Amino acid sequence: MKIISVETFLVPPRWLFCRVATDEGLVGWGEPVVEGRAETVRAAVDELADLLVGQDPRRVEDLWQLMTKAAFYRGGPVLSSAVAGLDQALWDILGKSLGVPVHQLLGGAVRDEVRVYGWIGGDEPSQVAEAAAAQVEAGLTAVKMNASGRMGRMPNPAEIGEVAGRVAAVREVLGETRDVAVDFHGRFGVAAARRVVPELEPFHPLFVEEPVLPEYSHRLGDVVSSTRIPVACGERLYSRTEFLPVLQAGIAVAQPDLSHAGGISEVRRIASLAETFDALLAPHCPLGPLALAASLQVAFATPNFLIQEQSLGIHYNVEADLLDYVLDREPFAFHGGAIRRWEAPGLGVSIDEDAVREADRTGHRWRNPVWRHEDGSFAEW
Structure with missing residues (x-):
């Protein structure tokens, strides 16, 4: 079996899909x-397609090594994300060629279902209590929210009170048997995070996410030691080597993104590394169905898995939503706040190729907001 083509599709709202075709008719998809x-x-x-065309797609690890190491300059979010989607597609082909789901190739399932959470509140959180109630009504048992919108370099008492008040309102709606995670989105400095995070302890968040920017990972231990709340990070870390120092700093939850951190091949290794630090895996995934399917395949086979992010109804999904390019939506259905394990081969996603090709004709040019402080200087989004 040989790879004969690699195609990409720019699909709304802000995604990129890839399609890897073989001379035996098998096709793999990735994000x-x-x-x-x-x-x-x-x-x-x-560019990476030059390394793949003509190769046997079932040699997943060998091709991963080539894609990540065959060039003198390596790493970074762009390259590791390109590798990630192609890696997903290769695993998809391997599973289909053997007639088994990817989780079977990763050692077999360790759970029957994967707990998921939904987003509430948007980039500048408001009306979070009502949004949390809607997610509970939809059957979810956990939500995630941003701690704040634009945040000053050193929050004042009123700003701290607003953060705590929003989390308190969500906790009141959720009760004691459901969970809320709080994403700081790197908008707080180290000193600010140490001031604000402990104020959330009475509301028992599942975790606080990315309390400081990844470039300040050497200070993350200071935040960890300032609170009893589990600290999570990793959506902007792209390899085992980048996760090592934050695990050493004491994070409780590792959050690699299956479309950023080298795909299935690297994330399963990150999960194993995290396990040696007694840390849990909660893959980041505010993206499309292929990224979610890849995340779920890893989750099905990972002992130290905690919870899975998914993007249904997220505030970014304006022109299209999570399942708009999927022919069979049933595998992604929520059952008691979880997605049940499926046994379809490969990633187990049936992509509507006609819809994808039509969407690519329009494409998208999504950009994240650019924020500024009141004095006109740049503010972290």
């Missing part, structure tokens, strides 16, 4: 994208 840099990743996929 290589950096949100806001989809065109750049598309170019990287096209």
Whole structure:
């Protein structure tokens, strides 16, 4: 079996899909994208295709090594995301060629279902209590919210009170048997995070996410030691080597993204590394159905898995939603706040190729917001 073509499709709202075809008719799909840099990743996929065409797609690990190491300059979000989507597609082909789901190839299932959470509140959170109630009504048992919108470099008492008040309102709706995670989105500095995070302890968040920017990972231990709340991070870390120092700093939850951190091949290794630090896996995934399917395949086979992010109804999904390019939506149905394990071969996703090709004719040019402080200086989004 040989790879004969690699195609990419720029599909709304902000995704990039890839299609890897073989001379035996098997096709694999993946989702290589950096949100806001989809065109750049598309170019990287096209370059990596030179290494793949003519190769046996079932040699997944060998091709992963080639894609990540055959060039002198390595790493970074664009390259690792391009590799990630192609890696997903290769695993998809391998599973289909053997007639088994990817989780079977990863050692077999360790659970029957995967707990998921939904987003509430948007980038500048408001009306979070009502949004949390809607997610409970939809059957979810966990939600995630941003701690704040634009945040000053050192929050004042009123800003701290607003953060705590929003989390308190959500906790009141959820009760004691459901969970809320709070995403700081790197909008807080180290000192600010140490001031604000402990204020959330009475509301028992499942975790606080990315309390500081990844470039300040060497200070993450200071935040971890300031609170009893589990600290999570990892959506902007792209390899085992980048996860090692944050695990050493004491994070409780690792959040690699299956479309950023080298795909299934690398994330399963990150999960194993996290396990040696008694840390749990909660893959980041505010993306499309292929990224979610890849995440679920890893979750089905990972002992130290905690919970899975998914993007149904997320505030970014304006022109299209999670399942708009999927022919069979049933595998993604929520049952008691979880997605049940499926046994369809490969990633187990039936992509509507006609819809994808039609969407690519329009494409998208999604960019994240650019924020500024009141004094006109740049603010973290």
